[in-house]
Amino acid sequence: MVSSDLQTESLELTHLDRLEAESIHIMREVMADAAKPVMLYSVGKDSAVMLHLARKAFYPSPPPFPLLHVDTTWKFRAMYELRDRMAAESGMELLVYQNPEAKEHGINPFDHGPLHTDMWKTEGLKQALDLHGFDVAFGGARRDEEKSRAKERIFSFRTASHGWDPKKQRPELWNLYNARKAKGESIRVFPISNWTELDIWQYIARENIPIVPLYFAAPRPTVERDGLLLMVDDDRFPLLPGETPVERSVRFRTLGCYPLTGAVESEASTLSEVIQEMLLTTTSERQGRIIDKDGGDASMEKKKQEGYF
């Protein structure tokens, strides 16, 4: 919680205060020009912080837009639980979209490789935005996550076909955002662009923001495959010959589809311990995700041009 003592003690706002104020300012600016905004909600820790900031930005009103979860049907069960709880608590409408085509073809991460992410997430997102006619979508991407994101604007413009052209992005000066657009065009807005992973964790601690328990270490059934520790979250997990789930104390640094998200062995079961482990760790956050490795070095950038975040 905000300590008002702290604020009156020191004249200077802390870095978290300034990041919070900036994010709130960005969200409120969107309301000036957006016809139909939506907040993309992936249930991860970044989404949790973004949702919390939205509640602050518009309090005592509930945030004046719905939450959209582009679902792959392969998220961890604990994520679905928290998603439904947070939507109810915030008083916001929750829209869940599942690409009907992917559903029909039974696209899954075990049999279809990169097609899984492409159809459920990239295509699913485009379909959901088109279906509802959303013109502005808030996303929880951060500039420190990946090299090509360091240059991403806070207001990122997409063509009518959801394409991203690095040359068409507008300069962003001071805290002035140009949110004007032609019919059919849309904007992805990243209000937590300037937050780092450490900022996110500290803010979660400071504000007591609920997050998925998977971020904390606990005994979980896991198998080791291709150098990753995967959690057997439900009985859809096809065990290979010789594989038996082993109970290990693990946690997740980042959350996605459970068959694509590697766990780390850990005993960190409190927020402080998680942060401690993060500060002392020697590998980067996204390493546990398979998605970055498809297509080599510039893969995130390629994904962005195709319409993925």
Next chain:
Amino acid sequence: MPNTPDTPVYVTDALIAEDIDAYLAGHEKKSLLRFITCGSVDDGKSTLIGRLLYDSKMIFEDQLAALEADSKRVGTQGQEIDFALLVDGLAAEREQGITIDVAYRFFTTEKRKFIVADTPGHEQYTRNMVTGASTADLAVILIDARKGVLTQTRRHSFLAHLIGIKHIVLAVNKMDLVGYDKSVFDRITLAYRAFASEIGITNFTAIPISGFKGDNITALSGNTPWFKGPALIEHLENVEIGAAADEAKPFRLPVQWVNRPNLDFRGFSGQLASGKVRPGDAVRILPSGKTTNVERIVTLDGDLDEAVAGQSVTLTLADEVDCSRGDVIAAADAPPEAADQFEATLVWMADEAMIAGRAYWLKLATQSVSATIQPPKYEINVNTLDHLAAKTLELNGIGVVELSTDKPITFEAYGDNRTLGGFILIDKLTNATVAAGMLHFSLRRAQNVHWQATDIDRDMRANLKNQRPALLWFTGLSGSGKSTIANLVEKKLHRMNRHSFLLDGDNVRHGLNRDLGFTEADRIENIRRVGEVAKLMSDAGLIVITAFISPFRAEREMVRGMLPEGEFIEVFIDTPLAEAERRDVKGLYKKARAGQLKNFTGIDSPYEAPEHPEIRIDTTAMTPEEAADLIIDRLLG
């Protein structure tokens, strides 16, 4: 981990392992510094940033492994680590080996969190540097020790100064390649000082570094024993950010969003641009000028006792006043100005050149208006700083222009307040952001003011009041009885349900005309203004009564000419000078006779009596009551 022997690696705080909660409690109080790095392509800028990230442990093992592999494959440093590869993000750039946009990097030390805007040094990318600089508190200007102060150095320094950056660090880089020679460093510092003072940079901090080897980055280097500090990181950690200065300025909150969850709550959301605010503070809403008081500062965490510059809050006000997005809530006793014509510096950022006379959207704080630009007064050559004649501004062109907006905007000079003085221009057709601007001051020129047609005319207004508008213009010597009789006339009209307004000479001089004295020129201006006001009031359908000495015939005729035929009714309050001087109600004649009052009508300034007044009142022959009745008879009869 590979590391040159004399480079101290940034050591992670032991507290993290020992007492994480204590570490976090400390870290929560860190402040934030935003800075930019500017340098030419080969000044080693990316290398320096890569080094800052590396030394502050923002590079992880997997990234480092990738970096080592990349360095060997495409690096420019032989078998050594090429830190530049850490920060050159987009695929196209990596192939060309240059940065082509603004990128933001993050690192943190024990004292501060840093956001670095990495801005390219190519000539065609002035736009990017201005963008990166707009949010920066500090600029690191990189110089290659082998090359010294170059044209680019001047350009970067000028731009940083233009955008209002107060803290300049001169990082003399690649000291390892000049044998850590003190005289090289001294010569460059001296040359830069001469140039900097030319453009108004009074203060800068020069530091000899090697981004590649790590000298004087996190700690003072043994290679430069002659340099007493501070090291770069140490300086960045300790420089004053100026948040206190923003708080000391008058309170301003541009309203972003009206928060209306239900009929019982109406809040105004925004980020404080300057100053501080507490419940109970008197505030003024601009542009309406209405005043009220702050009732509450509402946040999700409970009401605040005080909010300061930089915070995003929601205010509720004590009174139901009109206030919406684009309005500015400001300290009641120190409000900002509003104007519709300005001088400004423009930085042009689009491929299509500026078109004088075309309307662009102008966005300043939360205000959006239509604006047209005059041809530049001059363009500034960023290399020589010469002022050049120009008809337009091309991409990366910087010029001083005059611009006008379709309605007044609330503003401050950019030098006083970045939020209320900085703006962007948006192309109405493509919606592209085409320019950034900084307001200098407002211009006041009547020739650009156009009449606005209104649908409701003066007859319609008068009909609604069931009366014919008129102007009863009382004239006569000081002390003749003008005010007394005029006041009686208004009282009687009021009892008759007539809508009237009495403009009294003394009262007007306390407000509208307080800047005027009693010279002949000022007296003429006094009457001209009163005539204009009386005309507006009669347009509004009122019966206007004025009580001014109005000694000069010409000015009375001027006012008569402003009104429709028959509406100007000259009322001559005819009291002889001797009689007025005998009454001397305000003791003014006495003062004038004693020489204490100059230009007093009837004494040392003439009174030109009306030759054919509509009504003449002889105050020596009738009482004020009788006079008032007579005037009303003539007016309504």
